[in-house]
Amino acid sequence: MNAHIVEHSKEFDLGGVVPWGRRLWEYRAFFGLDEFPPLSPILDAGGGPASFAAEAAREGLTVVAADPIYALDADVIALRFEETAAAMRLGLRRAAYRFNWKQYGSEAAVQGLRREALDLFLEDFEAGKAEGRYVPASLPELPFGNASFRLALVSHFLFLYGDDLNFAFHLASVRELLRVADEVRIFPLLNLDGLSSSHLPGVMSEMRRGGAEVELVRVPFEFQKGATRMLRLRRG
Numbered sequence: 001m002n003a004h005i006v007e008h009s010k011e012f013d014l015g016g017v018v019p020w021g022r023r024l025w026e027y028r029a030f031f032g033l034d035e036f037p038p039l040s041p042i043l044d045a046g047g048g049p050a051s052f053a054a055e056a057a058r059e060g061l062t063v064v065a066a067d068p069i070y071a072l073d074a075d076v077i078a079l080r081f082e083e084t085a086a087a088m089r090l091g092l093r094r095a096a097y098r099f100n101w102k103q104y105g106s107e108a109a110v111q112g113l114r115r116e117a118l119d120l121f122l123e124d125f126e127a128g129k130a131e132g133r134y135v136p137a138s139l140p141e142l143p144f145g146n147a148s149f150r151l152a153l154v155s156h157f158l159f160l161y162g163d164d165l166n167f168a169f170h171l172a173s174v175r176e177l178l179r180v181a182d183e184v185r186i187f188p189l190l191n192l193d194g195l196s197s198s199h200l201p202g203v204m205s206e207m208r209r210g211g212a213e214v215e216l217v218r219v220p221f222e223f224q225k226g227a228t229r230m231l232r233l234r235r236g
Contacts, residue, residue, distance in 0.1 A: 019048050019049045019069060019077055019080045019081045019084060019118070020048065020049070020081075020084065020088060020114055020156075021047065021048045021049040021050030021051060021052075021114065021117040021118060021121060022050045022051075022052065022113075022114075022117055022155055022156070023050075023051055023052070023055065023113060023116065023117050023120075024051060024052050024055035024056060024059075026113075026155075026221075027044075027050075027052045027153065027155060029219065029220060029221040030153075030155055030185075030187040030188075030219060030221055030230065031153055031155075031185045031187060031219070031230060032217075032219060032220075032230075040061070040062065040150040040151060041062045041063075041064070041148065041149045041150050041151075042056070042061065042062065042063045042064070042149060042150065042151045042152070042153065043063075043064055043065075043066060043142075043144070043148075043149040043151070043152040043153065043177075043180065043181055044063055044064070044065040044066070044153050044155070045066050045067075045139060045142070045152055045153065045154050045157075045177060046066070046067055046139060046154055046155070046157035046158075047065040047066070047067055047153075047155065048067050048069055049069070049077055049081060049117060049118045049121045049122070050065070050117055050121060050155065051116070051117040051118075051119075051120035051121045051124075052065065052155075053065040053121075053124070053128060053133050053134065054120050054121055054123065054124035054128060054133075055120060057124070057128070057133065063133065064132065064133060064134075064135060064149070065133065065134050065135070066134075066135045066136075066137040066142060066144075067134075067136070067137070067138075068136055068137065068138045069136075070125075070129065070134040070135065070136040070137075071136035074122050074125050074126065077118075077122070077125075078118065078122060081114075081115075081118050085111055085114070085115070088111065088114075089107050089108070089110075089111050092107035092110060092111075093107050095194075098193075098194040098224065098225055099223055099224060099225060100222045100223060100224075100225050102222075103221070103222070103223060104223065139157075139158075139169075139172075139173040139176060139177070140169060140172035140173040140175075140176045141176060142176055142177075142180055144180040145180070146179055146180065147179075147180070147181070147182060148180050148181070149180055149181040149182070150181065150182055150183070151181055151182065151183050151184075151185065152177045152178075152180060152181035152183070152184045152185070153184075153185050153186075154173075154177065154184070154185070154186040154187075155187060156187075156188065158170055158173055158174070158186050159186065159188070159189050159190070159191065159197035159199060159200055159231075160188060160190070160191055160192060160197075161191070161192065162191045162197045162198055162199055166199075167198075167199045167202055167203070170199045170203050171199075171202070171203050171206055171207075174186075174203055174207060174233065175207070175210070177233075178207070178212060178233055178235060182234065182235060183232065183233065183234045183235075184231075184232070184233040184234075185230050185231070185232050185233075186230060186231040187219065187227075187229075187230040187231075188224055188227035188230075189216075189227065189229060189230070189231055190224050190226060190227045194224055194225060194226065194227075196226075200231070203231075204231070207233055210236075211235075211236035212233050212234065212235060212236050213233065213234040213235070213236055214231070214232075214233050215231075215232050216229045216230070216231060216232075217229060217230050217231075217232050
């Protein structure tokens with residue numbers, strides 16, 4: 001999750017940045033990653049303190065994560081997580097009716113997974129940054145060449161924060177992602193209030209007009225009720 005975003009949904013009142021990352025198995029569920037060969041270069045755009053890059057490296061996957069939070073020291077990132085955790089758990093409790101708890105069980109279990117992801121990320125952060133696995137960068141401008149990646153992923157950032165990020169930002173970001181990657185996958189497509197993103201139809205239309213292949217693909221995962229599809233784009 002991008003480090004420069006403030007949540008403004010009805011149930012979530014975090015009042016600041018939200019370093020809230022996911023595990024590798026969650027990325028696989030969000031994006032159907034098992035089909036990709038081990039050496040495919042993958043970009044995790046706006047991944048924040050997710051453990052995806054760290055865990056993927058252990059499995060021989062080539063993953064580069066890009067997020068402005070990587071400009072911070074590890075202890076600052078950890079502190080921001082701790083400052084966020086209680087408020088996030090409260091928000092999940094308030095909004096419990098909007099989530100399908102079959103996968104996670106409870107807000108405490110969700111927070112436990114986020115802490116696991118943070119710990120794995122922090123263990124890998126310094127070495128990973130030196131090896132180019134973590135790049136301080138922000139959408140909609142990324143410091144990568146054209147077609148640098150086989151695949152770009154965006155987990156819980158674009159479309160989720162429609163109240164904070166306008167349509168122009170979304171469109172520019174998706175165009176930039178498709179510049180640096182052959183394929184882009186984005187999940188989820190609902191906003192923080194559990195509603196369909198108002199930006200999604202326009203982004204899909206503009207990207208098709210520009211020649212991209214655009215489709216909505218069902219995924220075997222649901223936490224936000226109704227968030228069961230990802231957006232997939234390929235160069236035309």
